[in-house]
Ligand SMILES: Nc1ncnc2c1ncn2[C@@H]1O[C@H](COP(=O)(O)OP(=O)(O)OP(=O)(O)O)[C@@H](O)[C@H]1O
């Protein structure tokens with residue numbers, strides 16, 4: 193299957209494709225990833241907060257049934273495989289974007305798949321906050337809203353950053369899959385050339401770029417998380 | 427004044443009821459430094475947390491300056507809590523905020539302007555003796571320094587009451603002393619009522635005017651520290667006051683009679699030496715435990731003597747001293 197991968201002809205041909213398409217694909221991947229992450233956080237963060245504060249002994253206990261419903265929705269969305277979810281949300285995508293194919297359209301299923309994940313990650317981060325600190329804020333007369341925005345979220349910033357980094361890298365790998373339904377980016381290149389046209393070298397380069405992107409996101413995220421954490425003595 | 431009226435608290439753990447507080451009633455006067463002491467699990471934290479309704483009593487009332495805390499709405503309670511500051515064993519500072527921002531945090535909650543809050547925070551930082559730590563983060567401070575910051579933060583909203591739950595339990599003896607004297611200073615300077623929860627006798631001796639001894643959710647004894655510590659009535663109080671209560675240190679030694687000399691006032695004489703010479707009697711010293719409370723010496727000396735006869739002789743002899751009595755242990 194890979195025998196001719198490094199022959200002179202394939203090399204020149206691949207170089208041509210890389211020159212003409214790769215940079216744009218890279219940009220598309222970044223664009224999709226960033227936009228999808230932003231929306232996932234916008235939706236997932238408040239839900240993650242609700243999952244923590246709405247608990248029986250949280251700072252803003254919510255009705256048990258409501259908590260059950262939120263939990264079930266999050267769990268269902270998290271358990272549907274992304275490939276199937278993409279197809280299932282077609283009607284919603286059409287409603288929002290007007291079409292179900294293309295780069296922008298692929299953002300919708302990404303967000304639907306990622307926000308429950310983000311919600312769980314946020315939940316985990318917020319649960320790490322020392323409950324005694326929350327209680328201290330309560331003893332000062334802080335309202336639940338103030339506790340959320342002035343204690344819980346600021347205190348968990350380093351953990352939130354490292355969790356959102358995990359979300360970004362996951363979304364990045366999902367963008368590769370959305371190439372199947374016409375979403376752009378490195379995933380589309382890999383599928384189009386590698387799977388449909390047997391140009392493995394192009395696919396290989398696309399995959400390497402994806403790996404590099406993950407590494408970059410991860411190191412930036414880890415660096416920021418450590419840098420913002422004032423619990424570490426310096 | 428803080429009135430704790432017939433407060434009970436029942437926790438339900440795995441369907442089992444557990445009474446952490448049973449019908450507790452205490453009055454804490456304005457300006458008091460009031461100690462609440464007891465063994466671990468006695469219900470001290472639970473009791474102090476009912477004062478600001480962090481723990482809702484199952485029954486009974488908390489009345490502060492005539493205002494019933496039980497009946498306040500959530501918003502009213504939040505308002506009232508600004509008058510009741512609290513410090514904790516674990517300091518509970520916001521770890522991602524620097525010292526100055528920690529101290530101005532309660533002011534931020536109260537909607538005070540930033541510049542004003544910062545000015546107040548700097549003043550308080552001065553008061554607690556850490557003027558150069560404004561920009562430091564809690565993780566960069568020692569335990570004692572963190573507790574000072576927590577105290578400054580507690581004072582930010584000019585509270586009338588300061589609740590201290592084991593505020594010095596995580597600190598070494600020297601730091602404990604310095605924190606306690608800071609609390610005393612604050613009590614005198616700002617006329618703040620202080621409630622101190624502790625399991626350390628020394629804390630109560632050092633700064634409390636009054637004390638309540640809590641055992642299994644019940645107030646075993648309460649009153650002025652001098653009184654409770656010099657003449658403990660309840661079993662638990664005797665346990666706390668006499669380290670070797672029940673003759674814990676006496677192992678199979680045949681002293682004939684074991685007696686306890688109770689010091690309840692200043693002693694200016696070398697009492698035991700003088701007594702042995704005067705009575706021409708041999709005495710085994712078993713244990714000595716004395717402490718100074720408000721400039722007067724309290725405590726007890728356990729002695730082993732020959733027999734009941736000797737005991738009577740000593741009793742007669744001690745009549746010449748005010749505030750010194752002897753009682754038989756066995
Ligand atoms: N939220 C709770 N749920 C169930 N039981 C509780 C709860 N809080 C306290 N208790 C129980 O109530 C009793 C009193 O607890 P509390 O924390 O008031 O003791 P304490 O005197 O402060 O002890 P320590 O010196 O160890 O802090 C303990 O037996 C404890 O297990």
Ligand SMILES: [Mg+2]
Nearest residue numbers: 470471472592
């Ligand atoms: Mg306690």
